[in-house]
Amino acid sequence: MSASGKQRPTMVDVAEKAGVSRALVSIIFRDQPGASQETRERVLRVADEIGYRPDNAARLLARGRSRTLGVMFTVHQTFQADLVEGIYPEAERLGYEVLLSATSQGRSEVKAVEALLSHRCEAVILLGPDMEAADLDALGHRTVAVSVGRRVPQTRVDSVHTAEGKGVRQAMDHLVELGHRRIVHIDGGRGPGSAERRRAYRAAMRRHGLQPELRVIPGDHTEESGIETGRLLLAERDRGLPLPTAVLAGNDRCAMGLLMALTRAGVEVPGDLSVVGYDDSHLSHLMPIGLTTVRQDSLLMAEYAVRFAVERLEDGELEPREAVLDPKLVVRGTSGPAPEGPA
Amino acid sequence: MSASGKQRPTMVDVAEKAGVSRALVSIIFRDQPGASQETRERVLRVADEIGYRPDNAARLLARGRSRTLGVMFTVHQTFQADLVEGIYPEAERLGYEVLLSATSQGRSEVKAVEALLSHRCEAVILLGPDMEAADLDALGHRTVAVSVGRRVPQTRVDSVHTAEGKGVRQAMDHLVELGHRRIVHIDGGRGPGSAERRRAYRAAMRRHGLQPELRVIPGDHTEESGIETGRLLLAERDRGLPLPTAVLAGNDRCAMGLLMALTRAGVEVPGDLSVVGYDDSHLSHLMPIGLTTVRQDSLLMAEYAVRFAVERLEDGELEPREAVLDPKLVVRGTSGPAPEGPA
DNA sequence: TACTCGCACTAGCGCGCGCTAGTAGAGCGC
DNA sequence: GCGCTCTACTAGCGCGCGCTAGTGCGAGTA
Known part of the structure; x- marks a missing residue:
């Protein structure tokens, strides 16, 4: 037996060996009524003996539906990994399979999505999509699509995200209550949710009368971005400018980078400076x-995403929906009272 | 048009609209000779108009081969994300598609692999598999399998990994040269490569005459493990025991956790203690x-993995192979001279 | 005996495509 | 005219399975 010559056994093989028709084998493997208990057991035993497994490709060709959800995600985005982890069980619960397709440099979102569709995914779940709204809309016309983490108003695409504004507001209130005034925000660039977070940060600063201290530092959702910001702030300090007393990072990865840069340089967290992630x-x-960070419930988001997709598949008339989940500030160790002293 | 009623156009639709036979459309989409340039363009234009895309499921049913590689990976393992990123381009270069399937808690390796096989992957690439050698061997008999990061001698499974021993030896020599003697190793538990690294650490300690200082702290390949170890070491210090002067972590994630724990507690790295990752x-x-860490070339490993799989598929008689890549110590900032003074 | 009913099982078409074995027609040489 | 070759295209089977419309048969009823 050559390695490449490993012939997959098919239903026909099982049927012949068990002395029944192929249709009956089909019935048994689909767990449908129409076979005696005795025959069921015999056929399953035979199938097991010759190592038969149903061929999904053929299966989803034969029945019109594939009952498969495609998930597009970005390698290296930690939060998306959390989401993927939540998608599997919910999909399984609803009787759907999951196919993953990653984007990375050199593999665009379009490519990743095409791969999913060509494998007959009935719906695609896009984790933090970065494509144009128009492209998203077009995709929504071609198939059932759900965007997670990014709002997509006015399109045929369901979306699941958290009320970024609320989350940022909670974080900002928390910091202000602790006495912070010089609070800067590291922007998430084109990252999912960034625009809303930036807006909410600005609004919160104004609301607290901190407009003069308002400062948005460009960045993105990576550790590097946090490190760079850290370097920038340290360089400013060395030139005599005051450090901010608190930083609202674009997301957790960015916050981690910042923390690494600052603590290495001897900045006390939260003594000298508080950091809040997302x-x-x-x-x-x-x-x-x-x-300290704003919690997005990845499990719940995954659940919503899967359910939106499935419900749209089962009732095509449904209008696009939007789930806006409540974020929740989780206070841990990186936030504390603002340091004393003059600005 | 209901959302779920989005009927995918098929070759028949294209053929009818273009006024040719379905077979000709097939030829054109497979880029085979047998169609005039003029017809080609017309058919492709028509296909584009009605939004036709070839159906992979049907495609791989029709031709015997799927030309698809399945990749099993673990969500959250950073290094595996690097590997995945390397697998895509190499597979594309060789004309293969890639399907991903993640393991996580609640989704076992067996489940993940079954999902891949049921989608007619011709070969599976297992990133850091944790299953029994016997199960791996069984899988190798069923299909073409490649293990990345874990050695699997005596099985029908190709493997790609680095010479863990060499890597550890380089790291240990580096530390000893810097004057370190009290070097502990955080074990990687069942993680890929752990056993070899542990062995090599022990051997290196003996070789350098540091047997009395030899110490392996149980752990695994997560940040948590590094944090716990950090806490443990700090607690020991508070009880008057000396800190080690250097730690060889099980992998980078573990090293990062350790660094976070130690630097937070005011331990100077590399002043008081050096850390080497993997x-x-x-x-x-x-x-x-x-x-400072031992570099495993993820791109090269990915390349080998894909090539092993593909070459075995195209020549089934090939014996299982093993690629052992040379690791390379990358000296960065977390390792420095051992601190002065008595133990 | 004749007639239904229900259970266990089978025949056979179709899913969208790849691929082999063709055919029709144009062009060419003699 | 005939035979040949070459290009452009088509007919039709098969991939492994789902699924509908059956068939056969024993038990129960009148």
Whole structure:
């Protein structure tokens, strides 16, 4: 037997060996009524003996539906990994399979989505999509699509995200209550949710009368971005400018980068400076003192995403929906009272 | 048009609209000779108009081969994300598609692999598999399998890994040269490569005459493990025991956790203590001073894995092969001279 | 005996495509 | 005219399975 010559056994093989028709084998493997208990057991035993497994490709060709959800995600985005982890069980619960397709440099979102569709996924769940709204809309016309983490108003695409505004507001209120005034925000660039977070930060600063201190530092949702910001702030300090007393990072990864840069340089967290992240990915626990962050419930988001997709598949008339989940500030060790002293 | 009623156009639709036979459309989409340039363009234009895309499921049913590689990976393992990123381009270069299937808690390796096989993957690439050698061997008999990061001698499974021993030896020599003697190793538990690293650590300690200082702390390949170890070491210090002067972590994630725990507690790295990781995942750059680590070339490993799989598929008689890549110590900021003074 | 009913099982078409074995027609040489 | 070759295209089977419309048969009823 050559390695490449490993012939997959088919239903016909099982049927012949068991002395029944192929149709009956089909019935048995679909767990449909129409076969005696005795025959069921015999056929299953035979199938097991010759190593038969149903061929999904053929299966989903034969029945019109594939009952498969495609998930597009970005390698290296921690929070998306959390989401993927939540998607599997919910999909299984509803009787759907899951196919993953990653984007990375050199593999665009379009490519990743095409791969999913060509494998007959009935719906695609896009984790933090970065494509144009128009492209998203077009995709929504071609198939059932759900965007997670990014709002997509006015399109035929369902979306699941958290009320970014609320989350940021909670974080800002928390910091202000602790006496912070010089609070800067590291922007998430084109990252999912960034625009809303930036807006909410600005609004919160104004609301608290901190307009003069308002400062948005460009960045993105990576550790590098946090490190760079850290370097920038340290350089400013060395030139005599005051450090901010608190930083609202674009997400947890960014916050972690910032923390690494600052603590290495001897800045006390939260003594000299407080840091708040966003996501509550498992990174939040990396800091021994815990990262104060705005929790997005990845499990719940995954659940919604899967359910939106499935419900749209089963009732095509449904209008696009939007789930806006409540974020929740989780106070851990990286936020504390603002340091004393003059600005 | 209801959302779920989005009927995918098929070749028949294209053929009818273009006024040719379905077979000709097939020829054109497979880029085979047998159609005039003029017809080609017309058919492709028509196909584009009605939004036709080839159906992969049907395609791989019709031709015997699917030309698809399945990749099993673990969500959250950073280094595996690096590997996935390398697998895509190499597979594409060789004309293969890639299907991903993740393991996580609640989704076992067996489940993940079954999902891949049921979608007619011709071969599976297992990133850091944790299953029994016997199960791996069985899988190797059923299909073409490649294990990445874990050695699997005596099985019908190709494997790609680095010479863990060499890597550890380089790291240990580096530390000893810097004057370190009290070097502990955080074990990687059942993680890929752990056994070899542990063995090599022991051997290196003996070789350098440091047997009395030999110490392996149980752990695994997560940040949590590093944090716990950090806590443990700090607690020991508080009880008057000396800190080790250097730690060889099980991998980068573990090293990062350790660094977070130690630097938070005021331990100077590398002043008081040096830390060496393993993998050179992108985490290594998270530390502003850079993590000294043993580099595993993820791109090269991915390339080997894909090529092994493909070559076995195209020549089934090939015996299982093993690629052992040379690791390379990358010295960055977390390792420095051993601190002075008595133990 | 004749007639239904229900259970266990089978025949056979179709899913969308790849692929082999063709055919029709144009062009060419003699 | 005939035979040949070459290009452009088509007919039709098969991939492994789902599914509808059956068939056969024993038990129960009148």
